[in-house]
Amino acid sequence: MKKVQFDSRLTPYILLLPQLAIVAIFFLWPAAEAVRSSFYLEDPFGFGSTFVGLDNFKDVFADSNYGRVVRFTGVFTFCVTFFSLAIALVLAVKADKVIHGSSAYKTLLMWVYAVAPPVAGLIGIFLFDQHVGPIVKMFKALGWDMRIGVNYNDTGFAMVVVAVWKQIPVNFIFLLSGLQGISKSVQEAAAIDCPSGFRRFWTVTFPLLAPTGFFLLIINITYALFDTFGVIDVLLKTQPGDDPITLVYKVYQDGFRGNDLGGSSAQSVILMVVVFVLTVIQFRLIERRVHYN
Amino acid sequence: MATITLDTVRKVYGGAVEAVKGVSIDIADGEFIVLVGPSGCGKSTLLRMVAGLEDITTGEIKIGDKVVNNVDPANRDIAMVFQNYALYPHMTVYNNLAYGLKNRGMAKDEIDRRVKEAARILEIGDYLDRKPRALSGGQRQRVAMGRAIVREPAAFLFDEPLSNLDAKLRVQMRVEIKRLQKSLKTTSVYVTHDQLEAMTLADRLVVLNGGNIEQIGAPIEVYDKPASTFVASFIGSPAMNLLKVKTDASGLAFETGAGLSGANPHGRDRYIAGVRPEHLDVVPAGSPEAALTLKAKVNVLEPVGAESYLYAECGDGGPEIVIRVESHAHFEPGQEIVLSAKAKDVHFFDADTGRRIDG
Amino acid sequence: MNRLKVGDHLILIAGVLFMVTPVVLAFLTSTHDNIEIFRTGLQFDFGNEFVSTYERVLTKAGGFTKEVNGFVMLKNSLILGIGFAVGKIVISMLAAYAIVYFRFPLATLCFWVIFCTLLLPLEVRILPSYEIVQKLGLVNTYTGLIVPLIASATGTFYFRQFFKSVPDELLEAARIDGAGPWKFFIDILVPLSKTMIAAIFIIMFVYGWNQYLWPTLITTDEGFFTLVRGIKQILQVWIGAQIPAYNDAMALAILAMLPPVIVVIVFQSWFIKGLVESDK
Numbered sequence: 001m002k003k004v005q006f007d008s009r010l011t012p013y014i015l016l017l018p019q020l021a022i023v024a025i026f027f028l029w030p031a032a033e034a035v036r037s038s039f040y041l042e043d044p045f046g047f048g049s050t051f052v053g054l055d056n057f058k059d060v061f062a063d064s065n066y067g068r069v070v071r072f073t074g075v076f077t078f079c080v081t082f083f084s085l086a087i088a089l090v091l092a093v094k095a096d097k098v099i100h101g102s103s104a105y106k107t108l109l110m111w112v113y114a115v116a117p118p119v120a121g122l123i124g125i126f127l128f129d130q131h132v133g134p135i136v137k138m139f140k141a142l143g144w145d146m147r148i149g150v151n152y153n154d155t156g157f158a159m160v161v162v163a164v165w166k167q168i169p170v171n172f173i174f175l176l177s178g179l180q181g182i183s184k185s186v187q188e189a190a191a192i193d194c195p196s197g198f199r200r201f202w203t204v205t206f207p208l209l210a211p212t213g214f215f216l217l218i219i220n221i222t223y224a225l226f227d228t229f230g231v232i233d234v235l236l237k238t239q240p241g242d243d244p245i246t247l248v249y250k251v252y253q254d255g256f257r258g259n260d261l262g263g264s265s266a267q268s269v270i271l272m273v274v275v276f277v278l279t280v281i282q283f284r285l286i287e288r289r290v291h292y293n
Numbered sequence: 294m295a296t297i298t299l300d301t302v303r304k305v306y307g308g309a310v311e312a313v314k315g316v317s318i319d320i321a322d323g324e325f326i327v328l329v330g331p332s333g334c335g336k337s338t339l340l341r342m343v344a345g346l347e348d349i350t351t352g353e354i355k356i357g358d359k360v361v362n363n364v365d366p367a368n369r370d371i372a373m374v375f376q377n378y379a380l381y382p383h384m385t386v387y388n389n390l391a392y393g394l395k396n397r398g399m400a401k402d403e404i405d406r407r408v409k410e411a412a413r414i415l416e417i418g419d420y421l422d423r424k425p426r427a428l429s430g431g432q433r434q435r436v437a438m439g440r441a442i443v444r445e446p447a448a449f450l451f452d453e454p455l456s457n458l459d460a461k462l463r464v465q466m467r468v469e470i471k472r473l474q475k476s477l478k479t480t481s482v483y484v485t486h487d488q489l490e491a492m493t494l495a496d497r498l499v500v501l502n503g504g505n506i507e508q509i510g511a512p513i514e515v516y517d518k519p520a521s522t523f524v525a526s527f528i529g530s531p532a533m534n535l536l537k538v539k540t541d542a543s544g545l546a547f548e549t550g551a552g553l554s555g556a557n558p559h560g561r562d563r564y565i566a567g568v569r570p571e572h573l574d575v576v577p578a579g580s581p582e583a584a585l586t587l588k589a590k591v592n593v594l595e596p597v598g599a600e601s602y603l604y605a606e607c608g609d610g611g612p613e614i615v616i617r618v619e620s621h622a623h624f625e626p627g628q629e630i631v632l633s634a635k636a637k638d639v640h641f642f643d644a645d646t647g648r649r650i651d652g
Numbered sequence: 653m654n655r656l657k658v659g660d661h662l663i664l665i666a667g668v669l670f671m672v673t674p675v676v677l678a679f680l681t682s683t684h685d686n687i688e689i690f691r692t693g694l695q696f697d698f699g700n701e702f703v704s705t706y707e708r709v710l711t712k713a714g715g716f717t718k719e720v721n722g723f724v725m726l727k728n729s730l731i732l733g734i735g736f737a738v739g740k741i742v743i744s745m746l747a748a749y750a751i752v753y754f755r756f757p758l759a760t761l762c763f764w765v766i767f768c769t770l771l772l773p774l775e776v777r778i779l780p781s782y783e784i785v786q787k788l789g790l791v792n793t794y795t796g797l798i799v800p801l802i803a804s805a806t807g808t809f810y811f812r813q814f815f816k817s818v819p820d821e822l823l824e825a826a827r828i829d830g831a832g833p834w835k836f837f838i839d840i841l842v843p844l845s846k847t848m849i850a851a852i853f854i855i856m857f858v859y860g861w862n863q864y865l866w867p868t869l870i871t872t873d874e875g876f877f878t879l880v881r882g883i884k885q886i887l888q889v890w891i892g893a894q895i896p897a898y899n900d901a902m903a904l905a906i907l908a909m910l911p912p913v914i915v916v917i918v919f920q921s922w923f924i925k926g927l928v929e930s931d932k
Binding site for chain 3: 005006007008009011012013015016018019020022023025026027028029030031033034037087090091094095097098101105106107108109110111112113114115116117118119122123124125126127131132133134137165168169170173174177222226229230233234248251252255256261264265268271272275276279
């Protein structure tokens with residue numbers, strides 16, 4: 001850390017106390033509890049619980065519905081990450097280029113960051129509404145009879161569109177600042193060495209943007225896995241089990257609606273492993289980014 | 294005002310890296326000491342130990358009569374000027390100067406008097422209400438100095454304070470620091486890697502290398518009698534020419550090839566001989582033998598205005614040497630020249646240890 | 653060259669339209685009469701029901717219990733947003749200060765305990781978290797709503813990064829000037845962090861305001877509903893109705909996004925700086 005530090009005996013602990021207390025009560029305890037109850041079968045009416053070893057995990061993996069949810073989560077995460085990054089990249093490259101009105105574009109493209117996912121979902125409901133939604137009308141003209149909330153694929157499609165819309169601003173902000181961080185002299189050198197603007201982008205700008213890109217990749221995967229809960233919850237209408245949902249939503253559904261505590265906890269633990277891996281990668285990347293600067 | 298005494302001070306990092314290897318210096322009251330050396334020589338570590346910003350592994354540091362090994366920096370009665378100035382960016386210049394005094398519970402009028410006085414001396418009175426970011430590099434430097442002056446400390450510590458300034462401003466501030474120190478008569482320890490700064494400022498120089506003291510002495514003394522090849526090459530610009538020589542029946546000779554002659558001064562087999570560029574004269578061929586005579590072939594002539602530097606190759610494929618010549622001298626590349634140096638200007642060093650051989 | 657520039661602007665304008673149109677449509681539609689919307693679809697002009705719709709949404713009690721109106725939810729959202737941001741900043745600044753500026757035996761352990769919270773988002777430990785808050789009797793309280801959200805160390809991470817970038821010499825100069833740990837924190841570090849604090853406040857305010865899952869679980873009493881939390885409730889009532897109150901629901905959506913959007917737009921430069929420089 002710092003070359004010079006204070007050598008005070010009690011002060012650091014006093015400073016850390018509030019944070020540590022909150023972490024212990026509202027993080028360590030629940031996390032431990034989640035791991036513990038993944039090995040127990042809880043009585044739904046609250047009369048004790050029995051140790052069942054890995055049975056909960058076996059049940060989860062044996063459940064065909066879980067496989068369906070895994071598949072949807074995979075497709076959903078890929079689509080959201082890919083489209084929101086791709087669209088944001090195009091917009092960031094263009095916004096970095098234009099001189100007139102660049103700050104107006106920037107503001108107009110980033111403000112959606114502040115919209116809550118369920119609010120985005122709510123607006124999505126209107127746009128995809130059976131009676132009044134302009135998007136549904138538009139696709140009807142093209143011969144696609146969309147039935148959001150009824151048809152599995154149509155609902156999934158709407159979720160992807162809303163989730164992408166909501167995520168473009170974050171990617172845009174990071175990519176634009178990444179582009180602006182590329183030194184002018186490097187760009188000028190490239191302009192002299194390489195006459196084709198398109199080629200210049202792929203051979204010079206894009207590789208220099210790679211650290212930001214990798215970092216955003218993780219951010220986007222995390223977003224698609226967890227932060228889209230509100231979008232999904234709002235867009236769902238019909239029976240559980242027949243709807244496109246992600247893994248996190250299933251944890252919630254089984255735990256709070258289905259009262260399957262053990263199964264829900266086992267799913268939590270599986271997700272914890274996934275997040276753990278993602279976060280470790282992310283930290284590696286942050287360290288790298290710091291070194292680049 | 295106080296003396297500062299360092300007694301076999303050592304600094305070991307992490308139990309392994311020895312940054313300072315047992316350094317002893319006695320600094321007189323009011324003296325201006327400059328610690329000079331290349332980066333990594335331990336000069337900054339030494340200064341920071343005097344300031345109390347680094348622990349002392351072993352040894353003892355005294356300010357005045359008091360051992361300060363375990364005294365907080367704030368209670369050592371020292372003031373420090375940092376390389377990046379370390380001004381508090383959110384405070385006005387006035388508050389930057391006053392902050393240390395306020396923390397000591399000094400009366401408001403006294404603080405005001407001292408700040409105004411320091412501002413007057415440093416000519417920063419007009420900027421007292423500004424924040425550091427609204428100042429130029431030179432002005433920030435003055436504020437950093439002011440923060441040291443208002444404290445009226447027993448000693449000033451300077452950690453490369455001029456290295457962030459451009460060349461012109463550096464010369465100007467150098468003169469000013471010297472003038473200020475002479476009028477305040479405050480004991481000062483100044484760290485720099487710039488030998489010119491060291492020469493011009495110091496009452497005494499301490500040349501450090503690899504955590505050891507190579508030489509302590511007045512600047513001109515260090516220049517005239519460098520204690521080692523390290524000091525010889527570090528002090529003086531362009532650096533002293535150092536030539537590996539052996540001896541044979543006729544006296545001195547290059548280890549490889551011809552082109553050098555002179556008498557063997559100390560009766561040894563091998564030496565490193567040193568001659569400063571300004572002590573080599575171009576003489577007509579066939580002149581009488583001097584203490585050292587060299588035959589060389591001109592490579593490049595480099596005029597710098599007031600003088601010119603001649604780069605020439607000794608003998609056949611011998612070492613390249615630098616000679617100072619007058620500004621309008623004319624030489625052609627490839628031209629053969631003869632150089633001579635007087636006995637008092639030729640330094641001899643041990644071929645293995647690099648230490649000076651006297652007598 | 654000129655042709656290229658026009659192309660760039662066209663792509664950007666298309667992007668802007670994609671981002672802005674849905675919200676503009678929602679707003680315009682909210683200013684129209686319910687039945688009109690039902691008959692003719694989403695509206696593309698400004699209607700004359702603006703005042704009456706927003707007045708109704710803000711003041712008329714809705715939901716199942718008919719106890720909560722827009723103003724109450726707005727108040728709760730503000731409490732959550734501001735309470736979360738302030739709490740997080742205070743707690744994480746203190747913790748980051750201890751971690752960066754102090755040498756103490758358990759430093760490494762404390763660091764890892766705090767930073768392992770970054771590994772698991774609330775969503776994956778939602779069930780046990782809920783149970784613990786329930787055990788502590790904090791359901792339907794602001795404490796239960798806000799404090800568990802603070803458990804993640806994002807703020808501490810931001811401040812740690814920032815403190816590490818503060819030049820060491822500043823601490824050294826302050827120590828020579830006689831400042832101890834608390835004095836250095838209050839006189840030097842806090843004022844130096846002003847921009848950083850502002851940036852983190854904005855990010856955290858938006859994050860707190862936009863919380864959905866946690867408030868959904870913790871606040872069952874409608875008196876504690878936030879605007880974002882209220883959306884689901886509105887939706888459930890709305891789905892049951894014969895002619896859905898499209899205008900009310902859209903007005904609620906607009907109200908729920910307005911404060912964070914304004915904050916983000918007004919303090920845009922701070923917000924972007926905070927977001928990008930602290931690397932999440």
